[in-house]
Amino acid sequence: MSESEAKAAFRAVRFADNGGEPFCPHCGADAVYEFKSRAIFKCKACEKQFSLTSGTIFASRKLYFADILTAIALFVNGVNGVAALRLSRELCINYRTAFVLTHKLREVFGAMATAEQLTGVVEIDGAVVGGSKRLGNIGNKGKSPRTPKNGKERNVVSLRERGQGGRTLTFVVGHEKDALGAILKHVHSSATVVTDEAAHWNVLHLHFDKVHHVNHSQEWSQRNGVHTNIVESLNSRLRRNHRGVHHRISPQYLHAYAAEVAWREDFRRTSNGQQFMMVLGGAARQPISRDWKGYWQRRGERPPKQPRERTPRPEPIVLDFRPRV
Ligand SMILES: [Zn+2]
Incomplete structure (x- = not known):
């Protein structure tokens, strides 16, 4: 062109x-x-x-x-x-x-994330991103098989609508259980919710009539079709995006990367021509970015210029070379 x-x-x-x-x-x-x-x-x-x-x-x-x-x-x-x-x-x-x-x-x-509430079967799961403790030379030998965390890890909780045309929403929280407010806001009360066996998901029974759990220490999928494999597939894509492509993601912008991954997952069967038109159309309607306009010039971030206080000039030292009498 x-x-x-x-x-x-x-x-x-x-x-x-x-x-x-x-x-x-x-x-x-x-x-x-x-x-x-x-x-x-x-x-x-x-x-x-x-x-x-x-x-x-x-x-x-x-x-x-x-x-x-x-x-x-x-x-x-x-x-x-x-x-x-x-x-x-x-x-x-x-x-x-x-x-x-x-x-x-x-x-x-x-x-472009959907503003409508998710319905039907909605799978919910979180993925821990970052915060791995650097292991020294000896590594993790003889300790827990999980890499210890340094407390800076974030959790991307994803809500995934099952079925063709199903949409995905992602939220970045400190712990999975902190996502309850977002779940109640974005999942319709008539939906069937499927999660893993973590105890903090039991609270969902208070808000939804149909809640199922799959115990991942026993099986990935129950015979009656209860599983969270669809949302696990999204988590997998998120990890590949993090470890394979970007290597490091700032926690400040993790929500943006998660939204990108959710979009890629939702429209993975759409042709790239249609994807291109979707993004171009969205960009033409997207207002000026508050975060990214003049990012490298740090516009708006810099404190206003203060008049510089003049430091008083030191008294000149006068050397007296006159011969002492
Ligand atoms: Zn005008």
């Missing part, structure tokens, strides 16, 4: 709500002037100028449209995720540009 073709494609998606014709992102009016000399528009109603990306997650972009579209295509093609370093090499862009771009796309994935 040439740059003008990419721009035309982006324009069609950006203004899809108005049949591809530009409208003002400030007041919504569709009567606009189009500048011939520059790629900007001016609203006839509020007289504000705007560009193709104004008010979207790509606002203040410096990348070419062709690069943005290619980045989305490469990003959706990664089954377990795409590392920013890889994207920066493939597109010949700076690593920091690629890092912020992938995080903006993760915000789009997060915004």
Whole structure:
């Protein structure tokens, strides 16, 4: 795609709500002037100028449209995720540009999470991420088979609707039992809930009529079809994303990676062309990112400049070389 073709494609998606014709992102009016000399528009109603990306997650972009579209295509093609370093090499862009771009796309994935309550059979399980204690030279020899934790671990609790078209929601909490509020909010009370044998899930019996547990120390799946294998498959993808692609995930942004993995899992059977259009359409409607706009310039994070206090100049030392009489 040439740059003008990419721009035309982006324009069609950006203004899809108005049949591809530009409208003002400030007041919504569709009567606009189009500048011939520059790629900007001016609203006839509020007289504000705007560009193709104004008010979207790509606002203040410096990348070419062709690069943005290619980045989305490469990003959706990664089954377990795409590392920013890889994207920066493939597109010949700076690593920091690629890092912020992938995080903006993760915000789009997060915004695409379903707002409706999950129904039918909903599997619930948590996956511990990070917080492994560094074992010294001797390692874990003769101790518990589980790697000891340092208390910084986080838990990604996933709610997964079973069946075709089922949706997934992820929440980052300190411990699995802290996810109860999110479960009650996002799972319909008529749903059948399936969890593992952990004792803190017993509280679900108070809120749902149909709750089943599978005891993983005995079996993975009961004969009557009670299992949590579908949500375990999501956890597996999350671990591959963490260990295989990114190697390290900041706990601050773990929710974004979890949302990305949930989206990839939900739409894994969708063609990459459709996935591309979903993400591009979502990005064109996603407002400017509070976390990622001007990230490398640390905009908003820096405290306001204080006038510097002048330190009083020390008294000059006067050396007296006069001969003493
Ligand atoms: Zn306007």
